[in-house]
Amino acid sequence: MKKLFLLLIIASIIMTGCKSKEEKAQEAIKKEMFKTLYDFESYEPIETKVDSSYYSIYTDTTIIKRGYILSALLDEANQTLEKAQDATNTMEIWSDLSTSYGRRKFNKAKDEADKYLLEASVYSKLMTAESDTIKILSSKTKKSFNGWKVTHKFRCKTKGGNPTIGTYIYIFDKDMKNIIYQEDIEDEDLKRVKRLIKEAVEKEENNQDE
Numbered sequence: 001m002k003k004l005f006l007l008l009i010i011a012s013i014i015m016t017g018c019k020s021k022e023e024k025a026q027e028a029i030k031k032e033m034f035k036t037l038y039d040f041e042s043y044e045p046i047e048t049k050v051d052s053s054y055y056s057i058y059t060d061t062t063i064i065k066r067g068y069i070l071s072a073l074l075d076e077a078n079q080t081l082e083k084a085q086d087a088t089n090t091m092e093i094w095s096d097l098s099t100s101y102g103r104r105k106f107n108k109a110k111d112e113a114d115k116y117l118l119e120a121s122v123y124s125k126l127m128t129a130e131s132d133t134i135k136i137l138s139s140k141t142k143k144s145f146n147g148w149k150v151t152h153k154f155r156c157k158t159k160g161g162n163p164t165i166g167t168y169i170y171i172f173d174k175d176m177k178n179i180i181y182q183e184d185i186e187d188e189d190l191k192r193v194k195r196l197i198k199e200a201v202e203k204e205e206n207n208q209d210e
Contacts, residue, residue: 021050024176025150029168032179033154042157046165053149053171057138057201058194059181066137067193070130074196077123084116131200138201147180148172 019027026048033043057063090109097103150170158164171181183190 021148021176022048025050025148025152025170025172028172028179029150029152029170032170032182033156037156038159039157039161042155042163044155046153046155047151048153049151051149051151052145053147054143055141055146056143057134057141057197059169059171059183060137060141061181063134063137063197064190064193066130066134067197068189070127070134070196070200071189071193073123073127073130077120077127080116080120080123084113084120087113087116131203134197134200135203138197145174146171147174148176 026045029048030043030045034040037043053059087109091106091113094102094105094109097106148171150172151167152170153165153167155163155165167185169181169183169185170179172178173180
């Protein structure tokens with residue numbers, strides 16, 4: 001009986017070790033889906049593809065985080081410039097300074113315009129600093145094998161109960177044990193972040209060529 005039990009354990013270990021990369025990926029992804037999907041019961045895998053993964057600045061979590069900061073600063077800068085423009089428009093409305101009331105309105109709008117322009121200048125400097133950080137981090141990277149890229153397509157239901165199809169990218173470590181990066185390819189915020197990262201890197205490359 002003991003020998004049989006031992007053989008079963010060995011067989012189980014061997015079978016586990018013989019699992020394909022796709023099977024290992026599907027098991028790990030299913031656990032992730034259980035934690036993140038609103039309606040896990042509706043989850044249905046469609047296709048899972050595994051390919052070699054090479055280091056990329058667009059899947060580097062540190063650079064991606066910097067990209068999100070840069071994106072947030074850009075939003076703040078744009079909103080502040082809009083406020084400055086609104087204040088400038090108000091200044092034009094009260095450009096006739098012949099009355100004390102008009103002068104008060106004009107001066108108030110001017111103070112607001114100056115304040116918002118100063119804030120926008122600060123955001124601009126912070127954006128430059130983040131962009132420079134992205135460039136420095138990118139310059140230190142080397143394209144090398146860093147694990148396995150898994151493209152996973154699936155069906156599920158949204159919070160509203162509507163059926164949808166999603167495609168996620170997962171990067172697994174070299175041993176196919178841990179997920180080191182993941183993304184929803186339809187995530188518009190992430191697409192924007194990657195564009196900003198690309199612009200920061202290409203700007204540096206263009207400066208070096210000049």
